[in-house]
Amino acid sequence: MRQRSLIAITAALTAGALTLTACGSRDDKDDGDEAGGGTTVVIGVDAPLTGELSALGLGIRNSVDLATKQANAKEYVDGVTFKIEALDDQGQPSSGQTNATKLVADKDVLGAVGPLNSSVAESMQKVFDDAKLVQVSPANTNPALTQGPDWNGGKKARPYKSYFRTATTDAIQGPFAAQYLYNKAKKKKVFVVDDKKTYGAGLAATFKDEFTKLGGKVVGTEHINPDTKDFGAVATKIRNSDADLVYYGGEYPQAGPLSKQMKQAGSKAPLVGGDGIYSADFIKLSGKQGVGDYATSVGQPVEELPSAKEFIANYKKAGFKEAYEAYGGYSYDSAWAIIEAVKKVVDDNDGKLPDDARAKVIDAMKGVSFDGVTGKVSFDEYGDATNKQLTVYQVKTTDPKSGWKPVESGTYTGSN
């Protein structure tokens, strides 16, 4: 009897834990309107909807949702109702791959927006490519995703034909930051820190190359473990390195505490990062020590673009709980790129979806060109965005909602 109750309790607890975990991955499933007779086309979304990066991930999901709602309201593609299927990858490559497999298995899915992390994208690309399902990332910036692992050695080769992105790459983002900080902000000595992940390490490397090329000096490097929040020892090294700038390749959950701790340790250097730290949560985590820090992000500030006014107004009207964050505009444009491609496929096939719709959508993507929220949306021969705008932002106040202010926008013009 005792043994039996023991097993029952263990099983109950384990089952309870598993159920809770499962709830987490399912609760954000969003459903558009059921198709009233016509065809339903599902656009998959893969992003971190929970966990540390969820602020960015939820912004992506909401923006894609908004795009499909707009398309349905306008009846943009005759007889087709769009719907989203949002899956949570928690920033984990393994979850991303599972989600990709899931989306591929659903015959109604004709395209996917996401993921947020370059490391997650690496795990998804082949799954999508094998199934000829188009994937458009609003946020991946690692150059290797579109140009192959040897992109830096001059041998660019596109590894997967189904992968596109609306964000520009770190091959541009890192050097862009270096030029601004060396030439305009007059910073000469940098301490480079990264989290060893695909995105962070890649970005830090491109920054370092350009910064030294310009004449700047690297006074120290450090790799951190993204699972920890204690950067005391690293902060002490930074303070003693006499750096006037700290470049961090990684994301805000680590960048925020790092900025706070290095300044508490006595360093006066601002922290600079890429689009991975350009989030309201960075300001929450770094507090008053974060004021003065910089971030670069892809594109121009959405708020400043005339093309974005409608997006912002509609986003407000739709009543989403979460902000659209750094990638909202790009996600909206990514979803619209898929919608445009679907429209072309349907129009070319006398108003019906052909049997090999997925492959046709990939072909149609190459010709997509429209004025999106973030400017002109089209793709080059590697699947990269042709729009290569970037902006430097600086934290001016401790208010998370309005603390980031754009200081300079431009296009990188350099040795590349």
Added chain:
Amino acid sequence: MHELPQQLVNGLLLGSMYGLIAIGYTMVYGIVQLINFAHGEIFMTGGFGALTVWLWLPAGTSVWAALPLMLIGAIFVSTTIAIGAERFAYRPLRGAPRLAPLITAIGLSLALQQAVWAWYPEAKSARSFPELPGGSIHIGSVTMQPGDVFLLITAPICMVALGWFVMKTRIGRGMQATAQDPDTAKLMGINTDRVIVVAFAIGAAFAGIAAVARGLKYGQIDFRMGFILGLKAFTAAVLGGIGNIYGAMIGGVVLGLAESMATAYINDVPGMDKLGGQSWADVWAFVLLIVVLLVRPQGLLGERVADRA
């Protein structure tokens, strides 16, 4: 080497936190031979208990005034959960094979994590925690924050209080007796069930204090913070000699110092420049653990208990 004093303080701070959490592992293990893998999450819920108290207080309350209430809130939540876990998850399994309570503990740890994630408002990403007011404190080349000072004062006080409790009070002596031989202790009239509950409660109370200290130090708490810290604290308990309360504290400090030294100096050792830095700190901490266990399998302060298992 001019940064050495600061790095030692960094290690000491990290180590004190590991030590405070490690007490919970070591006391429970010492008495019921159970590795309570949910202890990291009990620590985490303590942090959210303190945050809840802080959010209840009227806006503008000074953090110093709120601190005692936040500590009470943290300790209340963490001990309640620990006592509940003992009563409903571990006690029914007492006498069952070792593996059963271990699995329950892991299940409980996941359940607690997900419960906070699902039900605590806005706990899906990190929540900011109040910081102690006041600027940095400089002592020679060492810089500290008020939150660090809180941790440095609290940890030794807790240790001394615990030492007094175990040595001088009736229930403390009952603990020692139960740890030595539970069956004989029961025959001698000791209420072993109560002793076990007290051991869980003390460990949880210390975890609650550690959670407040962590919140004050980093200015944020999140629902996953218990996992890694719990694992490190468990390592500290093993390093110090699991079952020995002073060992837990010493193991924690040794581990903290090892991590801090590894981050700061391994890079400078010739030929090791690829194996140093913060991302390798955990590796060196575990290398240290393996070396200690090879030379002294019972841990730094532990006694041989293998024949009793």
